Amino acid sequence: MKKIYVSAQYPGEAFERLRKEYRVQEFLGERLPTRAELLEGTAGSIAVISTVSDKIDKEFMDLLPDLKIVSNCGVGYENVDVAYATGRGVMVTNTPDVLTETTADLAWALMMSAARRVIEADAYVRRGDFKCWHPSLLLGQNIYGKTLGIFGMGRIGTAAARRAAGFGMRVIYNNRRRNVRAEKETGAVYADFPELLKESDFIIVSSPLNDETRGRFGLREFRQMKPSSIIVNVGRGPIIKERELAEALSARIICGAGLDVYESEPDVYPELLKLKNTVLLPHIGSASAETRIRMIEMAVESVELALGGETPKHLVNPEVLGQVG
Numbered sequence: 197m198k199k200i201y202v203s204a205q206y207p208g209e210a211f212e213r214l215r216k217e218y219r220v221q222e223f224l225g226e227r228l229p230t231r232a233e234l235l236e237g238t239a240g241s242i243a244v245i246s247t248v249s250d251k252i253d254k255e256f257m258d259l260l261p262d263l264k265i266v267s268n269c270g271v272g273y274e275n276v277d278v279a280y281a282t283g284r285g286v287m288v289t290n291t292p293d294v295l296t297e298t299t300a301d302l303a304w305a306l307m308m309s310a311a312r313r314v315i316e317a318d319a320y321v322r323r324g325d326f327k328c329w330h331p332s333l334l335l336g337q338n339i340y341g342k343t344l345g346i347f348g349m350g351r352i353g354t355a356a357a358r359r360a361a362g363f364g365m366r367v368i369y370n371n372r373r374r375n376v377r378a379e380k381e382t383g384a385v386y387a388d389f390p391e392l393l394k395e396s397d398f399i400i401v402s403s404p405l406n407d408e409t410r411g412r413f414g415l416r417e418f419r420q421m422k423p424s425s426i427i428v429n430v431g432r433g434p435i436i437k438e439r440e441l442a443e444a445l446s447a448r449i450i451c452g453a454g455l456d457v458y459e460s461e462p463d464v465y466p467e468l469l470k471l472k473n474t475v476l477l478p479h480i481g482s483a484s485a486e487t488r489i490r491m492i493e494m495a496v497e498s499v500e501l502a503l504g505g506e507t508p509k510h511l512v513n514p515e516v517l518g519q520v521g
């Protein structure tokens with residue numbers, strides 16, 4: 197039987213159908229494979245279901261002469277050398293849409309937790325410090341009626357913007373290009389980058405990582421933001437310079453931050469861990485049970501289609517089709 201390698205353990209029954217025709221080798225357990233384990237485990241595979249933590253580069257692909265598809269279980273795929281895959285005739289797919297609303301929910305959870313100091317307040321109660329209510333206790337700031345700035349108005353940014361209607365917020369956004377459909381759907385108004393920084397009370401970063409977005413937020417940008425502002429990142433860690441964010445937060449250049457992603461995961465810049473005005477999560481944007489199951493089902497479907505000689509729905513390198521025999 198031909199081999200399909202899956203680099204993580206997933207909930208649900210997504211592999212049952214595949215097992216009838218292929219040998220499915222999963223990396224089981226609560227961690228991901230090391231580089232050596234990955235290169236060894238994938239040997240002989242014709243398809244790999246990867247996570248965004250697996251580096252799928254030239255070295256990886258050169259070890260797999262029969263590889264037909266890399267089905268990346270995540271919407272982001274910056275971990276895959278797509279150009280090299282295309283040259284090698286390897287299809288690359290991702291799992292968009294199914295995780296959009298789940299990730300937008302988490303952006304809001306981060307924003308609300310940071311604005312209303314939810315994590316600090318929870319710790320306060322658990323420590324046994326709640327002895328007496330006081331009018332100055334743990335004062336946060338309103339979300340209702342404020343200005344939300346979205347950096348990266350793709351699917352997740354649009355879903356986050358849509359939620360703002362219930363909070364009477366004005367929404368502005370910055371994106372590589374105007375997104376007229378999102379404007380119609382959410383009432384968001386395009387702003388240039390300096391305007392986004394200056395006007396927003398909350399900024400949600402939901403863009404992919406690329407040459408234009410890498411390191412886009414640093415001290416220079418934080419200095420242009422309101423001292424009361426809060427920044428949330430559910431996109432990719434390297435869009436924000438973590439060391440400079442920690443500096444801006446401790447000097448109160450901005451008020452707070454909510455991060456789900458980090459510059460060099462799973463490491464977190466140590467100064468951030470010491471700050472009270474940050475909410476730090478371990479990359480759980482799409483981590484609801486329902487969504488994780490839908491993601492892996494979508495990743496499996498791509499493998500089935502590709503190996504069955506059909507075009508997978510979420511092919512990120514359609515140019516490869518001319519080369520696949």
Ligand code: 8YV
Nearest residue numbers: 247248269270271272481482
């Ligand atoms: C995933 C993500 O949890 O989809 C993405 O790009 O960052 C997350 O939703 C994770 O990447 C799984 O591979």
